[in-house]
Amino acid sequence: MEGKRRRIVDNILVRKLEGFAPLSSEDKSFLNHILPQSRLVAPREDIVRQGLQIPCIHLVLDGFACRYKLLADGSRQICSFLVPGDMCSMGSFIVRTADHNIGALSLCQVIEIEPQIVLQMLARPAINRALWWISIVHEAVLREWLVNVSQRNAELRLAHLFCELHQRLEVVGLVRNNSFEVPLTQGELADTMGLTSVHVNRTLKSLRAQGLLEFKDKHATIHNIERLRDLCQFDPTYLHIHDNAPPVEDRFAKAS
Amino acid sequence: MEGKRRRIVDNILVRKLEGFAPLSSEDKSFLNHILPQSRLVAPREDIVRQGLQIPCIHLVLDGFACRYKLLADGSRQICSFLVPGDMCSMGSFIVRTADHNIGALSLCQVIEIEPQIVLQMLARPAINRALWWISIVHEAVLREWLVNVSQRNAELRLAHLFCELHQRLEVVGLVRNNSFEVPLTQGELADTMGLTSVHVNRTLKSLRAQGLLEFKDKHATIHNIERLRDLCQFDPTYLHIHDNAPPVEDRFAKAS
DNA sequence: CGTAAAATTGATCTGTCTCAACGTGGGTGG
DNA sequence: CCACCCACGTTGAGACAGATCAATTTTACG
Numbered sequence: 001m002e003g004k005r006r007r008i009v010d011n012i013l014v015r016k017l018e019g020f021a022p023l024s025s026e027d028k029s030f031l032n033h034i035l036p037q038s039r040l041v042a043p044r045e046d047i048v049r050q051g052l053q054i055p056c057i058h059l060v061l062d063g064f065a066c067r068y069k070l071l072a073d074g075s076r077q078i079c080s081f082l083v084p085g086d087m088c089s090m091g092s093f094i095v096r097t098a099d100h101n102i103g104a105l106s107l108c109q110v111i112e113i114e115p116q117i118v119l120q121m122l123a124r125p126a127i128n129r130a131l132w133w134i135s136i137v138h139e140a141v142l143r144e145w146l147v148n149v150s151q152r153n154a155e156l157r158l159a160h161l162f163c164e165l166h167q168r169l170e171v172v173g174l175v176r177n178n179s180f181e182v183p184l185t186q187g188e189l190a191d192t193m194g195l196t197s198v199h200v201n202r203t204l205k206s207l208r209a210q211g212l213l214e215f216k217d218k219h220a221t222i223h224n225i226e227r228l229r230d231l232c233q234f235d236p237t238y239l240h241i242h243d244n245a246p247p248v249e250d251r252f253a254k255a256s
Numbered sequence: 257m258e259g260k261r262r263r264i265v266d267n268i269l270v271r272k273l274e275g276f277a278p279l280s281s282e283d284k285s286f287l288n289h290i291l292p293q294s295r296l297v298a299p300r301e302d303i304v305r306q307g308l309q310i311p312c313i314h315l316v317l318d319g320f321a322c323r324y325k326l327l328a329d330g331s332r333q334i335c336s337f338l339v340p341g342d343m344c345s346m347g348s349f350i351v352r353t354a355d356h357n358i359g360a361l362s363l364c365q366v367i368e369i370e371p372q373i374v375l376q377m378l379a380r381p382a383i384n385r386a387l388w389w390i391s392i393v394h395e396a397v398l399r400e401w402l403v404n405v406s407q408r409n410a411e412l413r414l415a416h417l418f419c420e421l422h423q424r425l426e427v428v429g430l431v432r433n434n435s436f437e438v439p440l441t442q443g444e445l446a447d448t449m450g451l452t453s454v455h456v457n458r459t460l461k462s463l464r465a466q467g468l469l470e471f472k473d474k475h476a477t478i479h480n481i482e483r484l485r486d487l488c489q490f491d492p493t494y495l496h497i498h499d500n501a502p503p504v505e506d507r508f509a510k511a512s
Numbered sequence: 513c514g515t516a517a518a519a520t521t522g523a524t525c526t527g528t529c530t531c532a533a534c535g536t537g538g539g540t541g542g
Numbered sequence: 543c544c545a546c547c548c549a550c551g552t553t554g555a556g557a558c559a560g561a562t563c564a565a566t567t568t569t570a571c572g
Binding site: 409452454455458 | 528529530
């Protein structure tokens with residue numbers, strides 16, 4: 001049981017990192033032999049608290065977590081989702097204080113990666129690059145969310161978000177039959193999209209009526225992903241899957 | 257003349273990086289001896305084009321540039337500003353294709369840092385950390401912009417943006433007498449804030465009437481920064497100035 | 513089961529957009 | 543050096559997406 005869980009655990013990190021570039025068998029073996037203790041985090045429980053010291057680097061094995069900020073008037077903005085395979089990258093290593101919260105949305109299984117393990121990861125060039133990649137993709141996703149909230153109406157916003165989740169969950173093998181788990185309430189979707197839960201509800205109803213997107217019982221179903229992508233102009237390039245840049249030496253060769 | 261410009265040039269990068277943590281004199285000397293050729297970029301000219309290969313890493317010496325995305329309906333979202341001292345960090349090193357454009361807003365003086373120089377920078381631990389810091393702060397700024405656009409009304413949005421610019425420009429010594437250059441049109445502000453230029457105009461008028469913020473002739477003046485910060489709950493923590501995390505060894509000491 | 517959170521629907525209100533007109537300043541060609 | 547021009551700024555009036563307020567139904571869970 002323990003061994004089985006451990007294997008599942010490491011597989012998802014390898015799978016995630018190989019969404020960038022293939023890893024050598026040594027690197028994979030290294031990742032399969034770090035044996036951090038995983039723990040469960042209850043829904044609504046915080047993993048990182050804004051203003052406090054960042055405890056360590058976390059990897060989500062199962063469940064949805066999110067980064068969020070609270071405003072004085074009580075409103076909340078969810079700034080990103082951490083889905084299985086995602087980790088909060090280098091922040092705790094570089095900077096003293098957290099500028100945002102990270103909290104579990106559903107029951108989460110997370111791993112706390114110890115600082116000395118992170119040093120070992122950084123010492124491996126391919127993993128080092130993959131960590132940079134995570135950071136760059138995170139930035140790109142944030143930009144896309146900014147565009148989403150700033151430029152698109154409620155219908156296109158929701159469509160785009162579900163296209164993104166579909167793509168990200170597919171990479172880690174969590175989409176089956178056009179359907180995937182999204183353990184969010186409509187209120188949480190609202191806090192993500194800068195809408196009210198009332199308006200999210202109405203917009204989901206409209207998308208459902210158009211046969212574009214069903215969201216029920218914490219599961220999303222997209223019958224025709226192409227149609228949904230066309231609607232909101234979803235272009236997955238920004239997720240930079242398998243978008244490894246050529247090494248510096250090759251670029252010299254190309255330049256000369 | 258050349259020597260003087262070169263000194264000014266390197267000073268701003270050193271100054272920017274020391275906004276994180278002090279550099280050793282060797283590191284500073286290293287940064288003062290990279291001698292990249294700077295070039296001028298005209299307003300509206302692009303430095304990086306979405307979908308194409310990212311040419312190399314750029315450092316802005318003077319002027320404002322921005323990252324932006326275009327949508328099919330012609331609308332534009334400005335996703336971040338590059339002010340003097342800012343560089344577009346590791347993207348070109350890690351990932352093949354640009355997921356956004358970078359373009360000059362005003363006449364810009366920029367430096368193109370060659371890949372092998374970046375390798376040398378990465379080889380120096382303190383500079384390596386500072387590059388991670390840049391990336392982390394970039395992410396934090398994006399989150400704050402998302403909150404801004406998603407949760408605040410036009411008045412608070414503009415107030416918050418100008419508080420941020422005030423803080424960022426002060427770090428590199430570009431604020432004098434509560435006043436600093438912001439070479440943007442109201443239309444560009446609108447594309448930044450997810451508003452129309454008409455509404456930006458009206459909102460600036462209101463802020464001016466309240467004595468909070470003057471924006472005229474490409475210059476912003478904030479007579480009472482405290483009052484403006486209170487209004488929009490600006491908390492500069494997210495810029496992580498001098499927020500260097502303790503090294504891993506110290507954390508072990510603390511833990512034991 | 514019972515109870516609270518979440519989803520759903522209706523009616524009304526409002527911040528921001530849209531369309532439209534006019535003012536203004538700086539650059540360019542004659 | 544003037545006159546035109548065009549981008550930018552400014553102001554007004556009306557329209558609309560989404561918020562707000564409120565009530566009811568459904569679902570999840572102890």
